[in-house]
Amino acid sequence: MHDGPYPNALKVGLVYTYTLTGLTPGTTYYVIEESYDALMILFGCIETEQSGAANAQGQLVVTWPAPSALAGYTVFWGTKSGSYTASQDAGTNLTFTVKGLTSGVTYFFVVASHNSSGAMSCDTNEVSGTAP
Numbered sequence: 001m002h003d004g005p006y007p008n009a010l011k012v013g014l015v016y017t018y019t020l021t022g023l024t025p026g027t028t029y030y031v032i033e034e035s036y037d038a039l040m041i042l043f044g045c046i047e048t049e050q051s052g053a054a055n056a057q058g059q060l061v062v063t064w065p066a067p068s069a070l071a072g073y074t075v076f077w078g079t080k081s082g083s084y085t086a087s088q089d090a091g092t093n094l095t096f097t098v099k100g101l102t103s104g105v106t107y108f109f110v111v112a113s114h115n116s117s118g119a120m121s122c123d124t125n126e127v128s129g130t131a132p
Contacts, residue, residue: 019061023054031062071116077109081126084110101131 012018023029030051054060072091076084077098090096090111101107107130110123 017061019059020054021057021059023058023060025054025056025058028053029060031060033062070113073111073113074120075109075111076123077107079105079107081108081128084108103131106130 010018010020020029020031028051033050050062052060052062070092072089073093073096074087075090075096075098076087078085088096088098098107098109106128108126108128110126112123113121
């Protein structure tokens, strides 16, 4: 495994094979793929690295498995940054209201997507707010 850095990024959409072009023939390239859900949340928290030498036409074919189907989102929260003591499934809704918070207390939130088997994505960036 090369472990990066990976100085170039390319969004290729919902495809499972892609041909990189314009590469130097015979040069070995290291490529990772990351799967994202519709909100651009990294799904699965795993990067898969591949390597290969560009062919005489300066091309390298990269393939990866299809991601699991999105089943919904889970909202996590707590009163300490990085420590989430409560959670609730938000379904496939893109907004969610957390109820029962204590007035004047600051809460920290993250969201993760999950598939039908329960596999979770990486958390979103943490946000915080104080309950009114």
